[in-house]
Amino acid sequence: MSTPFDYTLASARDALRARKISARELTEAHLSAIERLDGTLNSFITTTPESALKAADAADATLAKGEGGELCGLPLGIKDLFCTNGTRTTAASNILRDFVPPYESTVTSNLLRDGAVFLGKLNLDEFAMGSGNLNSAFGPAINPWKRNGSDEKLVPGGSSGGSAAAVAAGLVLGATGTDTGGSIRQPAAYTGIAGIKPTYGRCSRFGTIAFASSLDQAGPMARNLQDCAILLRSMAGFDQRDSTSVDTPVPNYEAALNRGVKGLRVGIPKEYHADGMPAEIEALWQQGINWLREAGAEIKEVSLPHTKYGLPTYYIAALAEASSNLARYDGLRFGARVKADSLDAMYEASRAAGFGEEVKRRILLGTHVLSSGYYDAYYLRAQKVRTLIQQDFLKAYEDVDVLLTPTAPSSAFALNEKPSDPVQMYLNDVFTVPASMAGVPALSVPAGLDGQGLPLGLQLIGKFFDEETLIAAGHVLEQAASFTHRPTIHAGNPA
Amino acid sequence: MSLDAKTVLRTARLARIGLAPAEVEALQKDMGSIIDWVEQLNELDVTDVPPMIGTGLAKPRLREDRITDGERPDDVLSNAPDREGPYFTVPKVVE
Numbered sequence: 087m088s089t090p091f092d093y094t095l096a097s098a099r100d101a102l103r104a105r106k107i108s109a110r111e112l113t114e115a116h117l118s119a120i121e122r123l124d125g126t127l128n129s130f131i132t133t134t135p136e137s138a139l140k141a142a143d144a145a146d147a148t149l150a151k152g153e154g155g156e157l158c159g160l161p162l163g164i165k166d167l168f169c170t171n172g173t174r175t176t177a178a179s180n181i182l183r184d185f186v187p188p189y190e191s192t193v194t195s196n197l198l199r200d201g202a203v204f205l206g207k208l209n210l211d212e213f214a215m216g217s218g219n220l221n222s223a224f225g226p227a228i229n230p231w232k233r234n235g236s237d238e239k240l241v242p243g244g245s246s247g248g249s250a251a252a253v254a255a256g257l258v259l260g261a262t263g264t265d266t267g268g269s270i271r272q273p274a275a276y277t278g279i280a281g282i283k284p285t286y287g288r289c290s291r292f293g294t295i296a297f298a299s300s301l302d303q304a305g306p307m308a309r310n311l312q313d314c315a316i317l318l319r320s321m322a323g324f325d326q327r328d329s330t331s332v333d334t335p336v337p338n339y340e341a342a343l344n345r346g347v348k349g350l351r352v353g354i355p356k357e358y359h360a361d362g363m364p365a366e367i368e369a370l371w372q373q374g375i376n377w378l379r380e381a382g383a384e385i386k387e388v389s390l391p392h393t394k395y396g397l398p399t400y401y402i403a404a405l406a407e408a409s410s411n412l413a414r415y416d417g418l419r420f421g422a423r424v425k426a427d428s429l430d431a432m433y434e435a436s437r438a439a440g441f442g443e444e445v446k447r448r449i450l451l452g453t454h455v456l457s458s459g460y461y462d463a464y465y466l467r468a469q470k471v472r473t474l475i476q477q478d479f480l481k482a483y484e485d486v487d488v489l490l491t492p493t494a495p496s497s498a499f500a501l502n503e504k505p506s507d508p509v510q511m512y513l514n515d516v517f518t519v520p521a522s523m524a525g526v527p528a529l530s531v532p533a534g535l536d537g538q539g540l541p542l543g544l545q546l547i548g549k550f551f552d553e554e555t556l557i558a559a560g561h562v563l564e565q566a567a568s569f570t571h572r573p574t575i576h577a578g579n580p581a
Numbered sequence: 582m583s584l585d586a587k588t589v590l591r592t593a594r595l596a597r598i599g600l601a602p603a604e605v606e607a608l609q610k611d612m613g614s615i616i617d618w619v620e621q622l623n624e625l626d627v628t629d630v631p632p633m634i635g636t637g638l639a640k641p642r643l644r645e646d647r648i649t650d651g652e653r654p655d656d657v658l659s660n661a662p663d664r665e666g667p668y669f670t671v672p673k674v675v676e
Binding site: 185409413425431438441446466467468472473 | 601608627631642659663674
């Protein structure tokens, strides 16, 4: 090992246990990388160096006794949507700019139980609403990747853009993300890392700031699937405090890594050949098909006939839920307040000042589709179409075990290339939204670079609670792609 | 199609979000184009299709009826934007 930044989460775990490196050394190295690079990347909203060093020292003491959980001493970043006891949690919104939760989310409690060291809270789109991390009250997070021969700033994707940028640049060994319609998978693809959106109900939503409750699901983001598997095992599990949490055992995902794909039936949904998709992405998809076939998988074309309705259905369902969830930010018991003479005027002024443009637009659309006279036409119809979308997947799974698709219809775009039409922006999620609507698990792995030198991802979508098969198939893709490229901005690069 | 200003303002009132006149104008256009786009769902026949409310993976469960948390007034009040002693303050509601 030449530098601490050559470790993966898994190899760092093994090195810590073998006492080849201490948790303090590892943590200090990552904190100094943040110090050096995050002025450019803006991947963190809050850093917690003091508590991180304290946790690292405690981890070293535990490790010295030959004890310690699976994540003992490993430096992670936490998307700033997970409530962390005593550490400011903002959801990248002005309305929560000074919010300090007096409790810990279940997912972060699980990571702490297993010994993880938190370096801080990571940037995101405000309330996880966006696909470019451009909607943050703390400024955009920047992708550590650059186009060949260009210094243009690119988005890291969103909403888990800070998580993706920090992992890709080597500032953390892994991070938490949340995925409502693609917010783990799309940024993972844009930054050349791996990310898993587990089955809905796999990770507890308790203490995670809600966007669309029937879709929100936490998951890991890391350099590869082995690292994601280790993190997911810690994050997942039944929780009494989330009524949608599913009481089913958490397997050792890492053990599934080398199962291979011999005899696995892989579906290729024909509707994902989107109009106007770059030829490079079509070619990479075909490459992925070939890789799986060569490894012994059986490839079958399948049909998901309602694919094109996924995005409009998502925007109705998710925004309706968001308008209801975000009603709690009223300037009364927590969050920023703008004083006014009447209660209604206080609500209106606090919410006008506290929410950003995209969040306001989404709350208003959600309110509109739920309002009297529109509920049946929009919201109820969308819930019915959601049934059809889920049935597409369940029917496909009668013939195949997993589905292979591209993760996103493009590589990362530049900050100033943001489409002015919100619908155009929403199209980034065209391949990720349907799996979210159905509640099935999905992951993204880096599979190659495009002609501009930017990473592209492939997505695998699986059956309910069959993350293990996804991880095994994803690992076959990882090995075939042998994606070892590093971004322009990386902690391990010479300064 | 653009939404009319009255609809945007009515929705903003329901959502308790104050809007500046320039915002109303932008929202008429943006909300209108998103609404037009979602209209494509009308192409589908959804007769007899049940609405999907959540994924149905978690089984409803009962728990013992006992208090599991509470008696933490300082925690509850710790993020109050304005308070007096152990109370949240609000603008005068009753004349």
